[in-house]
Amino acid sequence: MFNKQIVFSLAGVSMIALVASCAGSRPASLDRAQSSLRQAQQDPLVARYAPGQLSDAQSTMTQAERAWKSDGDRDETSHLAYVTEQKAGIAVAVAQQKSAEDEVQRLRAQRENIRVDARTREVQQARVQTEVATDRAQAATDRAVAATTRAQALEQELTALKAKDTERGLVMTLQEGVLFEYNKAELKSGAMRNLEPLITFLREHPDRTLLIEGYTDSTGSDSYNMELSQRRAEAVRNFLAANGISADRIVARGYGESYPVTTNTTEAGRQQNRRVEVVIAHEGQQVAERR
Amino acid sequence: MRLSPRIQRCFGFFVVCGVLGVTGCSAARPPEAAVAQAELAVRQASESKAPAYAPTEFRVAQEKSQGAQRALSAEKYDQARRLAEQAVTDAQLAQARANAVEAQKNAEETRKTIDALRTEANRPTAP
Secondary structure, X not given: OOOHHHHHHHHHHHHHHHHHHHHOOOOHHHHHHHHHHHHHHHOHHXXXXXXXXXXXXXXXXXXXXXXXXXXXXXXXXXXXXXXXXXXXXXXXXXXXXXXXXXXXXXXXXXXXHHHHHHHHHHHHHHHHHHHHHXXXXXXXXXHHHHHHHHHHHHHHXXXXXXXXXXXXXXXXXXXXXXXXXXXOOOEOOOHHHXXXXXXXHHHHOOOOOEEXXXXXXXOOOHHHHHHHHHHHHHHHHHXXXXXXXXXXXEEEEEOOOXXXXXXXXXXXXXXXXXXXXXXXXXXXXXXXXXX | OOOOHHHHHHHHHHHHHHHHHHHOHHHHOOXXXXXXXXXXXXXXXXXXXXXXXXXXXXXXHHHHHHHHHHHHHOOOHHHHHHHHHHHHHHHHHHHHHHHHHHHHHHHHHHHHHHHHHHHHHHOOOOO
């Protein structure tokens, strides 16, 4: 005769015994899962970059523990323990991925800085080179301007001289009337005024040599005219020498009635032929005498 | 000893529950949704860098998914569900590891370009 109480407690005890004996010892998979989870929890990268994934692994671990402690379900427990391990692995992998991505961002910023620095240096160098080039161009322009100024000054001098630019040199023609009285070889008092520009020019250009040529018209004998024109040329040379122009630079020649510039049949023509020509050699050249 | 019918029924009830508890009450429903989810997860992983960068993990996921389908066909529903759930996690792990490898390769590449740039920048330039 069994009373109800004893029967129910016996049933309860046998249930527990059934569960306990069928279940056996704690599965190793649970311990493995526990270990993987703890490693993930202690990984600072996981805490920073994959807290959600870690939390997911933790809740699966809880389920696994419950499957074992409450239900004694070995298969389900092993299954949940395996899933926990894999989820811990996922947390670690995600943390590694995100940490590497952050690193890439940091490195890209660094790379940009290097590029910017290099480009800045390039720009600076280019600027320096431009400055150098500009300075050179400016210097060239300055030289060109100076040359033009010199050329213009020279032209002005020529204009002042009223000289013609020919192959032989600069030819300045002085009519008899401005330098000499008719048939005389002494310079008139007004001669200075007409020879002033020539003196100025010769002082400015000390390297130039000159040839003073005296000419007459055809009136009178050849020899007389030759002598008169020679003395007149010399008179001009002496005058120049007296005004600071070295006689070494000057050749004085008389050509008499040779080389007239126009006809001797009219008084106007003869007047024109009675002249002195000053031929200033071109730069670097010597004057070629007529003959 | 003879037990009363009522007590016999109660005891039988406990035994049945115990048996059911051991084998799992969930044996009733076929886990078709779980198996489909596993197939989907594996397909997704196959289209990612997982086969290239995490081949072992990917293969495990594939095999488990196929195993889940076979278990489903064999009406081993508990096994099918578990294999399916594991396949999903395995596929996720394969993708996560592949992503990590890719990101690390990227970082390495970027480091190399910086080294090259530095060498280039430090080379003396022509005047």
